[in-house]
Amino acid sequence: MKNKQKPAPSGLILFHKPPGITSFDALRDIKRELGTGKVGHTGTLDKFAEGLLLVLTGRALKLSKWFTHCGKQYEGTICFGTETDTLDPEGSPIASAPVPSREAVEQVLPQFTGEILQAPPAYSAIHIDGKRASVLARRGEIREMRKRPVTIHALELRSWEPPFAKIFVHCSGGTYIRSLARDIALAAGSRAHLTALVRTQVAGFKLGIPGPRSPVPSTFYPLRLTPYLFRTLGLPCLEITPDDAKQIIHGKPLAPILAKAPQELLCGDKTAAALFSDNTFIAIIEQKNNKWTYGYVYARN
Numbered sequence: 131m132k133n134k135q136k137p138a139p140s141g142l143i144l145f146h147k148p149p150g151i152t153s154f155d156a157l158r159d160i161k162r163e164l165g166t167g168k169v170g171h172t173g174t175l176d177k178f179a180e181g182l183l184l185v186l187t188g189r190a191l192k193l194s195k196w197f198t199h200c201g202k203q204y205e206g207t208i209c210f211g212t213e214t215d216t217l218d219p220e221g222s223p224i225a226s227a228p229v230p231s232r233e234a235v236e237q238v239l240p241q242f243t244g245e246i247l248q249a250p251p252a253y254s255a256i257h258i259d260g261k262r263a264s265v266l267a268r269r270g271e272i273r274e275m276r277k278r279p280v281t282i283h284a285l286e287l288r289s290w291e292p293p294f295a296k297i298f299v300h301c302s303g304g305t306y307i308r309s310l311a312r313d314i315a316l317a318a319g320s321r322a323h324l325t326a327l328v329r330t331q332v333a334g335f336k337l338g339i340p341g342p343r344s345p346v347p348s349t350f351y352p353l354r355l356t357p358y359l360f361r362t363l364g365l366p367c368l369e370i371t372p373d374d375a376k377q378i379i380h381g382k383p384l385a386p387i388l389a390k391a392p393q394e395l396l397c398g399d400k401t402a403a404a405l406f407s408d409n410t411f412i413a414i415i416e417q418k419n420n421k422w423t424y425g426y427v428y429a430r431n
Contacts, residue, residue, distance in 0.1 A: 138166035141352025142186030142359060145171075149180040149326075160185060160350040172197035173332065177203040178218050181329030182337045187352045192426050196402055196414060199303040200333035200363060202282065205323055208311045210235075210293045213321035217251050217308035221323065221373065230318040232290045238317040242310060247277040251308050253423045280305040294325070319412055331352050334362035355411040355428070360404040365414075375407035378386050384415060384422050396422065 147156045153174045161169050170191050172184045184197050207324070210229045214221030281302040289296040299307055308324045315322030330337045352357065357367040370378070374387045388396065396403065396417075402425060405412040414425035 137351050138168045138188035139164060140190040141186075141354055142188065142190065143185040143350055143352050145185050145350075146337060147180055147183045149178055149289070149346050152177050153183060157185065160187070164352075170194060173200075173202070176218060176308070176327065178220055179327035180331065181327070182332050182335060183329075184210045184332050184335065185352075189428060190355060193355075193414065193428070194299065195334075196363065196365070196425075200365055201300065201302055202305070202329060203331035204299045205288070205330055206297050206299065206302070206307050206311065206324050207326040208295045208297060208314065208319075208389045209325045210295065210315055210322045211318045213312060213315070214323040214325060215252070217255050217312050219321050219323065221331050225321045227315075227319065227321040229293045229314050230315070230320045232287070232292075232295075234318045234320075235290070235295060236287055236386045237315065238314060241288065241317055242314060243282045245279055245281050246288050246305065248280045248313070249277045250306050251312075255413070278304070282310070285310075303406075333364060356409065357404070358404055360411075365402055365404050366400055366407055367393075368395060370405055370407050370412065372407050375405075375410075375412045375429065378405060378413050379427060381427070384424070388415075388422055 145156065145160070147153060153171050157169050157171065161167055164187060166188070168191055169185060169187050169232065171193050172186060175181060175183060184200075186193060186197065209219075211226060212223050213225040215224050216222075254287060256309060282299065282305065283302075284298065284300040286298040287295060288298050297311075301307075301310075307327055311322050311324045328337070328362070335352060362366050368388075368391045370391070374390075378384075400417060402414055402416050403422075404414055410429070411431045413427040415422050416425040417423075
């Protein structure tokens with residue numbers, strides 16, 4: 131009788147991706163150590179960039195949608211004077227213009243705070259007609275990239291050593307810092323590309339500072355899905371009884387169970403919440419049309 135293969139460990143890994151490799155390739159060592167292909171990141175970092183990747187493993191992969199759209203913070207270096215086709219140091223120059231003054235750059239920054247419309251780079255992972263934009267661009271099929279709304283919560287010029295400028299950006303998920311560098315330069319009467327980028331924070335998870343009693347492991351064993359981790363995502367956490375946990379696992383109606391919960395945790399603009407029983411993660415629930423429904427039941431019979 132064959133031995134059953136152990137299930138892949140489930141949880142969250144806070145991983146510092148180095149520059150020079152793709153986000154996909156960065157997961158190879160994790161997959162090898164865990165002995166599973168059930169590993170995925172929740173937000174791509176460009177090959178030239180480095181910084182924090184939130185990596186989910188095992189059954190936790192089904193939680194990706196609640197990790198993907200979190201706010202992020204970056205430190206980037208813009209090189210003014212030359213724009214490349216990829217908007218990063220790996221591309222070929224396609225345009226040049228004089229380097230602007232610091233005053234000109236600072237003057238246009240307020241245009242890029244708050245909710246703005248941004249055109250993603252032609253070389254990006256966005257899908258057009260079922261194909262990645264980057265694949266089409268490498269074939270010479272440059273498509274017009276539709277602008278879409280993103281939110282820039284904070285944008286600061288941290289240093290100025292022409293032609294280089296270092297910026298800090300706190301933005302919504304889906305924001306391209308390469309596009310932001312391009313657009314800042316155009317508004318200042320110049321052209322530019324990004325030469326370096328570090329993602330320093332995702333939601334409340336900080337690069338090198340993962341939080342109390344949750345150090346980045348020296349191996350790649352995933353962190354448990356605790357209330358702390360979900361609160362870091364900005365999700366309320368509800369403690370339910372073991373009997374109610376069994377009801378959740380069997381897909382019973384939510385309303386009677388949630389009626390016992392502190393209602394202040396479920397009101398307002400909350401769109402999701404995490405359910406725990408004896409500090410064991412049970413499920414994610416979502417609010418749609420003012421009604422709480424099942425998102426993903428993590429616990430098993």
